[in-house]
Amino acid sequence: MTTALDTLKRPVNRLICLGVAFAALGALVNLVPFIGLTELGRLLLAGSADSKTLWLWAALVVIALSLGWMASGVALWLTHVADHRLQSSLREAMVRKLGRVPLGWYTDTTSGAVRKVVQDDLEDLHHLVAHHAVELTAAIVTPLAGLLWLAMLNWRLALLAVLTLPIYAVAYTLMMRGFGAKMQLLDKSMTRVSAAIVEFVHGIAVVKAFGQVGQAHRSYQQAVNQFSEQYAGWVKPLLRLEAFSSMALSVPVILLVSLGVGSLLLAHGWITPLELFAETLVAVVIPQSLLVINQSLTAQRTALAAADRIEALLDVEELPSPKACVQPQGSDIRFEQVQFGYDAEHLILKGVDLHCPAGSVTALVGASGAGKSTLAKLVPRFHDVNAGRICVGGADVREIDPRQLYQHVGFVLQDAQLVHGTVADNLRLGRPDASDAEVEAAARSAQIHARIQALPRGYQSVIGEDAIFSGGEAQRVSIARTLLADTPVLILDEATSHADPESEALIQDALSALARGRTVLVIAHRLPSISGVDQIVVLDQGRVLESGRHEHLLNANGAYARLWRAGTETPAVEMSL
């Protein structure tokens, strides 16, 4: 069966195979010093060899050692080149993919998963590609070739070299019994501990305010105690076995067995002292090899899971690109019988018809969950409609080149996203060639210039380092960025619900500057702020219930009038869009 890993590794398989060949060669050459030392011993014991022959064998041992190291070095170099190529092609493929998936694919969960793939999974893959094959090959070839050599000298030697292995094998099998189920149990307990920590830290303010620190702390304590008990219950008997199996593979025990049992064989005349010397050389290599094999197989399991996640990311469906691109002519937005659902069974929008004339401001209002954000986000293709179509400047958004669509349609969402970099870089995202004066003018209009100037390095301050913005300030930076990008169509998710009154007033001023002269579709959460707009559209369960100007809708005494009466009970700051 072809695994995700096989598919990913295919382009660099030849390099890895070459690396494995060098690793096998290095492992075989590494055996030559054993043979050389044994031969030297034989010559010295016989006392017949001339010094030239002795020096030749000694030189062979040194040369073989050097060649062995070189071959292992070349093997690792080849697999590191393979890994480097694979990583860079995977990173490129990921960046390409991330640029082509629909914007709506990005959520907190997917962002976390992407971070894991890019940071951790690629690193796990590095071990597998750059080290696993080479180290595993050496760990298998060296002892096997050694045992073969011993068997050729005297079959009893090969048996003597692996005499302690059955003890290790039995202890290891006992240790691994029920390993999967026990790990699952421990994982669950660990998850409970993590959840208790998160719960405790998350709600610390409330917990403290209500004087319940002891209570919250107790649930964490219980989770930790349960984990400790389970862990101790599993590990205690395991430790005895672990000690037993490690002992069977420890060099002193191997030497003791080799020399003890070897002496008996010597006494019976079944082996010679020199053969016993050769056996000891090979026997002490075996534990290290087994350790490497064990570690390598564990790393392989981790890497296989990482490869699955990498492949899953590379398989995410992309936003279909248009075959022949259409240019938008103008900046009106038209929704025609738009239907959309996040999954096939549940339609969120059930046939929306709506026209936002060029240069006008349309506000979407309605109960929470009515589909306002969903409808607005379909314009910049966060998702594509299931049926119907959305046109900007007369062109179906699916037929506009995505780059041109983003030059035409800007958006400011509630959750202002600032990227790592300077404040100026953040402002220039939509227009990299904007001059300093233009950047500053946009920041002034968005009511954020003074705040940026107060930062230690002004516009050159770095987000998250010396530029820490509050939610409202980040929102104004994002408005300035959109102002600078100067798109004729704007989607605004009114984000003033969590801001304090002063910040809210500043955001409203910034939004008013942004809206001037553009076609704006604003998702309004607070009705008083949009009473002056050109068109108000009431959405209800994915359908347009009514639309018109504020006074007209109030007079109609329908859904909007009810929302207005309910909403105006809380004071608000007027927004003059």
Ligand SMILES: Nc1ncnc2c1ncn2[C@@H]1O[C@H](COP(=O)(O)OP(=O)(O)OP(=O)(O)O)[C@@H](O)[C@H]1O
């Ligand atoms: N990414 C998503 N995946 C699945 N369902 C979603 C997603 N985003 C929104 N929904 C669902 O779609 C429906 C409409 O949500 P939407 O956010 O468009 O409503 P809204 O009118 O903007 O609400 P609010 O005023 O609370 O923001 C809701 O039932 C919501 O749970």
